[in-house]
Amino acid sequence: MPHPTLHRTATVNGRKVFYREAGDPASPTILLLHGLPTSSQMFRDLMPALADRFHLIAPDYIGFGHSDAPPRNEFTYTFDNLAAHIAGLVEALGLSSYILYMQDYGGPIGFRLFTQRPSQVKGFIIQNANxxxxxxxxxxxKVLLPLWENRNAETEKPAREFVSIEGTRFHWLVGAKNPEAINPDNWILDQALLDRPGTQDYQVDLLENYKSNVALYPEWQAAFRQHQPKTLIVWGKHDPFFIPPGARAYLNDLPDTKLVWLDSGHFVLDENVAQVACEIKARFAPQHPAANAAA
Structure with a gap:
């Protein structure tokens, strides 16, 4: 039987958080955390491919996708705050354990959840998350260091270009094996949301706040070494943002990791969804439920 993807919302700290859900809630849960400049829509093809073995929850962060997007004078856009709302969603949905799938911004959000409650996290799937x-x-x-050192109109310019239509298209197409295989709806829909009044202002706030993630790298790495979560890395090897040495670095702290290189860039699922789904099932659900029943 096919497993439909459902589109739902929950209220967390007074804000509406949108999430996609698929699969049987009795199955192991994967919490899918998206990157910039997109939303949970990046998982729209992966979720049906995994729903026969897993329960899948893919939220949109506050300010992204279909979740509430308050102006920056009503909400402080930091990674701590985004992570707090995802933690609140986990609690609202009663998820006692889950595997984290993290891409780009999903990394710093997911690693915050992991360091706060490591016992809940049953594994990592890391896709170009640093x-x-x-x-x-x-x-x-080149974009972030000047912004971190001295935010002003001049240092904001590259950050605003990062979330312009040219920047968003580049995020999706860079490193693709066949650019014609990448759905242009990706960047057109993402940009429509980025172009809402005030949105690019708080996106620059988040790019500035990314320095808080770098400051936490040693804490996260220590937690990896301590807890040794089962890990699968599926990494687009032509990504200019998060480059291959970042994928290999995990192996120093998580030596049992399986690392899979993909002939892709910052985003990988448009061209590699079947392979990624197979790798996830092999790593985290090696035996089909029907086989267990027959045993």
Whole structure:
């Protein structure tokens, strides 16, 4: 039987958080955490491919996708705050344990959840999400370092270009094996949301606040070493933002990790969804439920 993806909302700290849900809630849960400049829509093809084995929850952060997007004078856009609302969603949905799938911004949000409640996290699926300085490419350094050192109109310009239509299209197409296989709805729909009044202002706030993630890298790495979560890395090897040394760096702290290189860039699922789904099932659900019943 096919497993439909349902589109739901929950109220967390007085804000509406949108999430996609698929699969049987009795199955192991995967919490899918999206990146910039997109939303949970990046998982729309992956979720049906996993719903026969897993329960899937893919939220939109506050300010992203279909979740509430309050102006920056009503909500402080930091990674701590985004993570707090995802933690609140986990609590509202009664998720006692879950595997984290993290891409881009999903990394710093997911790793905050992990360090706060490591016993809840049963594994990592890491797709171009960074926790090591070795993984930061020249492209984000040029955009972010001047912003971190002295935010002003001049240092904001590259950050605003990062979330312009040109920047959003580049995020989706860079490193793609076949650009014609990448659905243009990705960047058109993402940009429509980014172009809402005031949205790019708080997106620049988040790019500035990204320095808080770098400051936490040592804490996250120590938690990896201590708790040793089962880990699968599926990494687009042509990503100019989070470069291959960042994927290999996890192996120093999580030596049992399986690392899969994909002939792709910052986003991988448009071209590699079947392979990614197979790798996830092999790592986290190696035996089909029907096989268990027959045993």
């Amino acid at each position: 926790a090591y300085m070795e993984g930061v490419g020249d492209a984000p350094r």
